[in-house]
Amino acid sequence: MNEMTPMSPVRGERQGRASSVRFQNVQKSYDGEILVVKDLNLDIASGEFLTMLGPSGSGKTTALMMLAGFEPATHGEIFVNDSPINNVPPHKRGVGMVFQNYALFPHMSVAENLAFPLKVRKLGRGDIEARVARALAMVKMESFGGRRPVQLSGGQQQRIAVARALVFEPTLVLMDEPLGALDKQLREQMQYEIKHIHENLGVTVVYVTHDQTEALTMSDRIAVFNDGRIQQLSTPDRLYEKPENSFVAQFIGENNRLSGAITEVADAICTVSVDGGPTVKATKVVPGGRGTRTTLSIRPERIELAPAKGALPVVIPGRVEELIYLGDHVRVRMSVAGTDAFVVKVPNRVGRTLEPGHETTVGWDPEDCRALDEIAA
Amino acid sequence: MTDAAIEIPRYQLTAADGTPLKLAMARATRRARLRAFALVLPLLVFVVVTFAVPIGQMLYRSVHNDQFSAHMPNLVAFFAADETKGVPGEEGFAALAKDLDLSREERSIGEVGTRINYEIAGTRSLFTSAGRKASKLEPPYKEAILALDKQWGDPELWNVMRRASSPHTLSFYLAALDLQYDKSGAIVSAPEDRRIYVPLFIRTLWLSGLIAGLCLLLGFPVAHLLATLPLRYSNLLMIFVLLPFWTSLLVRTTSWMVLLQSQGVVNDILVSLGIVGESGRIQMMYNEAGTIIAMTHILLPFMILPLYSVMKTIPPRYYRAALSLGATPWTAFWKVYFPQTVPGIGAGVLLVFILAIGYYITPALVGGASGQLISNLIAFHMQKSLNWSLAAALATLLLAGVILLYWLYDRLVGIDNMKLG
Ligand SMILES: Nc1ncnc2c1ncn2[C@@H]1O[C@H](COP(=O)(O)OP(=O)(O)OP(=O)(O)O)[C@@H](O)[C@H]1O
Ligand SMILES: [Mg+2]
Numbered sequence: 001m002n003e004m005t006p007m008s009p010v011r012g013e014r015q016g017r018a019s020s021v022r023f024q025n026v027q028k029s030y031d032g033e034i035l036v037v038k039d040l041n042l043d044i045a046s047g048e049f050l051t052m053l054g055p056s057g058s059g060k061t062t063a064l065m066m067l068a069g070f071e072p073a074t075h076g077e078i079f080v081n082d083s084p085i086n087n088v089p090p091h092k093r094g095v096g097m098v099f100q101n102y103a104l105f106p107h108m109s110v111a112e113n114l115a116f117p118l119k120v121r122k123l124g125r126g127d128i129e130a131r132v133a134r135a136l137a138m139v140k141m142e143s144f145g146g147r148r149p150v151q152l153s154g155g156q157q158q159r160i161a162v163a164r165a166l167v168f169e170p171t172l173v174l175m176d177e178p179l180g181a182l183d184k185q186l187r188e189q190m191q192y193e194i195k196h197i198h199e200n201l202g203v204t205v206v207y208v209t210h211d212q213t214e215a216l217t218m219s220d221r222i223a224v225f226n227d228g229r230i231q232q233l234s235t236p237d238r239l240y241e242k243p244e245n246s247f248v249a250q251f252i253g254e255n256n257r258l259s260g261a262i263t264e265v266a267d268a269i270c271t272v273s274v275d276g277g278p279t280v281k282a283t284k285v286v287p288g289g290r291g292t293r294t295t296l297s298i299r300p301e302r303i304e305l306a307p308a309k310g311a312l313p314v315v316i317p318g319r320v321e322e323l324i325y326l327g328d329h330v331r332v333r334m335s336v337a338g339t340d341a342f343v344v345k346v347p348n349r350v351g352r353t354l355e356p357g358h359e360t361t362v363g364w365d366p367e368d369c370r371a372l373d374e375i376a377a
Numbered sequence: 378m379t380d381a382a383i384e385i386p387r388y389q390l391t392a393a394d395g396t397p398l399k400l401a402m403a404r405a406t407r408r409a410r411l412r413a414f415a416l417v418l419p420l421l422v423f424v425v426v427t428f429a430v431p432i433g434q435m436l437y438r439s440v441h442n443d444q445f446s447a448h449m450p451n452l453v454a455f456f457a458a459d460e461t462k463g464v465p466g467e468e469g470f471a472a473l474a475k476d477l478d479l480s481r482e483e484r485s486i487g488e489v490g491t492r493i494n495y496e497i498a499g500t501r502s503l504f505t506s507a508g509r510k511a512s513k514l515e516p517p518y519k520e521a522i523l524a525l526d527k528q529w530g531d532p533e534l535w536n537v538m539r540r541a542s543s544p545h546t547l548s549f550y551l552a553a554l555d556l557q558y559d560k561s562g563a564i565v566s567a568p569e570d571r572r573i574y575v576p577l578f579i580r581t582l583w584l585s586g587l588i589a590g591l592c593l594l595l596g597f598p599v600a601h602l603l604a605t606l607p608l609r610y611s612n613l614l615m616i617f618v619l620l621p622f623w624t625s626l627l628v629r630t631t632s633w634m635v636l637l638q639s640q641g642v643v644n645d646i647l648v649s650l651g652i653v654g655e656s657g658r659i660q661m662m663y664n665e666a667g668t669i670i671a672m673t674h675i676l677l678p679f680m681i682l683p684l685y686s687v688m689k690t691i692p693p694r695y696y697r698a699a700l701s702l703g704a705t706p707w708t709a710f711w712k713v714y715f716p717q718t719v720p721g722i723g724a725g726v727l728l729v730f731i732l733a734i735g736y737y738i739t740p741a742l743v744g745g746a747s748g749q750l751i752s753n754l755i756a757f758h759m760q761k762s763l764n765w766s767l768a769a770a771l772a773t774l775l776l777a778g779v780i781l782l783y784w785l786y787d788r789l790v791g792i793d794n795m796k797l798g
Pocket of ligand 1: 057
């Protein structure tokens with residue numbers, strides 16, 4: 001996995017104790033009418049940090065609940081370490097879970113919360129105390145053992161919830177939007193800490209979020225969910241650079257969209273006639289040949305403003321409409337190929353030379369412009 | 378110049394027109410406050426008239442009784458002037474003769490006799506018959522009255538009259554606690570066979586506790602189901618829980634009578650199944666058992682609803698979290714779910730207990746002799762014996778008991794002290 005992290009003693013102790021997970025043709029319906037998870041196939045490697053990312057209602061929590069054993073799968077099979085677990089009750093799955101609102105037991109102190117999974121496993125008192133202390137140290141909250149959950153801030157509760165999910169050394173940990181309730185700064189700090197703990201312990205983590213930045217910074221791989229299906233499963237950089245459909249392109253990061261139809265196909269590159277505009281070249285992702293409707297997707301930072309002649313294969317005219325100053329860079333809203341919501345990101349230095357109304361050109365490498373499935377505008 | 382002499386300038390905040398800010402604010406909010414007060418005024422009046430005043434009157438009545446003192450002015454004056462206890466001399470009898478005549482004319486002699494009768498049984502007729510002959514009495518009055526009835530020479534009678542000559546008395550509280558004055562005026566407990574109220578208070582408390590416990594046992598699973606079932610089913614279940622509320626209390630109680638009496642449905646079934654013989658029909662009505670069964674049923678919703686409202690607020694994620702941490706379903710329930718329901722249990726038990734303590738109609742109908750509660754006796758004194766002061770004293774003791782229990786509950790289960798895990 002991550003070779004940069006030096007092996008900690010804890011990790012050494014745990015190595016080889018992470019679980020692999022496999023969803024095989026899993027479907028789920030709550031009411032017998034609508035499938036909220038449709039044919040889920042997903043392989044999670046042992047020790048992997050996999051994130052389920054998707055809009056609200058896309059079935060992420062449902063998938064997690066099936067893995068934790070709180071919801072039965074309507075169809076299909078889930079395997080942990082290659083053994084089917086559909087009929088294993090939740091308390092025998094040994095899966096650590098961090099709930100969206102932490103679910104720290106309000107009537108117990110922090111230390112009692114952490115001791116709970118150890119007590120039900122009938123560990124000795126001394127052993128429990130030592131492990132609780134270690135877990136508190138892991139999340140840097142040694143002095144908070146005597147407090148009640150209500151006496152902790154959101155970030156502190158979150159850390160305790162993570163510590164509690166890990167204290168009994170599960171080999172698989174599920175986290176359902178654990179940082180959803182925190183402010184931006186705290187969230188970034190906690191992302192780092194969770195990632196750090198994951199690297200140290202080497203457990204398999206299945207993480208749910210609908211914050212794309214969080215997914216991009218933390219994950220080994222991301223499964224983008226929409227409408228009960230995985231739209232794309234790949235590493236963060238591939239997901240951003242090479243989205244496989246319009247939903248992913250639109251959901252992850254910013255992107256400019258142009259609708260058109262394919263007029264010519266040459267290997268991986270196709271020529272697209274943009275509606276009410278010029279003809280451009282793009283990387284062909286959408287299946288189908290000439291005449292196929294397509295949506296072009298291109299990231300704002302991959303567009304060059306007024307490129308030198310011959311430097312880029314695609315150069316089309318555009319007019320500057322608006323400049324939005326953002327410190328280190330400037331967002332330029334332009335009218336290009338019939339749309340006036342075309343955004344280009346330029347460095348501060350270049351942006352200062354521009355003015356609204358300016359007629360200029362934009363260009364890109366067909367590599368960076370992807371012809372995806374058409375979406376209704 | 379000392380520090381104290383330095384004048385610190387105080388800037389007063391002022392509104393735009395120069396009036397001090399505080400004054401301006403008070404003026405601005407006065408109208409709003411007046412309106413708010415006017416809105417709650419009807420309720421306030423209603424509560425005062427229908428609740429505070431009657432309770433105050435009841436409290437007052439339990440220590441105030443002028444049935445004797447209001448109608449016997451001469452004796453009252455005599456007792457005030459003469460401190461010697463026991464049977465008085467001619468002067469006292471003369472006052473008695475005058476008062477007897479007076480209250481006969483006023484037709485209040487029965488009331489006077491009733492007051493003394495509360496403390497010495499059988500003395501009412503002593504007063505009424507003496508009253509009839511009072512106009513013909515001639516001095517020396519002592520001899521004349523003693524000639525009417527020897528009992529007029531009883532020193533205890535005179536002690537009781539002396540005590541009754543003050544409208545303020547504790548004797549009803551004594552009676553309500555099975556205590557009495559002995560001949561020397563000291564407070565002693567009543568003879569064994571005349572102690573009825575204290576055992577009844579104890580039985581009332583014990584039965585109410587038992588009923589609250591039974592309601593908890595029966596109500597807890599139902600409330601849990603209500604809180605966790607899908608809406609479709611829980612709505613239906615809620616209707617079943619609330620159904621008794623929409624049925625008259627009398628109908629419900631009498632249907633228990635139909636079911637449980639010795640010739641009733643339950644016994645008939647048991648007999649026809651051969652579980653009990655014809656002669657062995659179980660007595661489930663007109664005794665303690667009848668009171669317990671019927672009241673548990675009637676009070677069950679008062680246990681279920683507070684439990685439900687607390688359980689509804691316990692998110693299932695706690696239970697799930699416990700399972701995911703490896704707890705068995707039972708451990709998860711007992712260590713995680715149950716402790717969080719304690720406020721509901723406390724509220725439900727307290728509610729049922731307090732309602733049961735004051736319950737009247739059901740024990741009256743199905744309780745027989747052994748299933749009567751203290752409230753039945755209060756009703757008896759209100760309606761039959763017309764000893765309102767004793768009824769008031771009993772009711773006040775009951776009220777005090779409930780307040781004490783409420784205070785205890787607050788101390789024991791109060792939100793801050795909730796710790797069971
Ligand atoms: N217990 C349930 N009973 C019936 N339908 C449910 C239940 N839980 C979820 N659903 C439905 O299943 C769909 C998927 O829900 P799920 O909670 O998995 O979404 P999610 O991706 O976790 O969304 P979010 O990001 O908002 O948490 C939704 O349409 C939701 O309404
Ligand atoms: Mg969710």
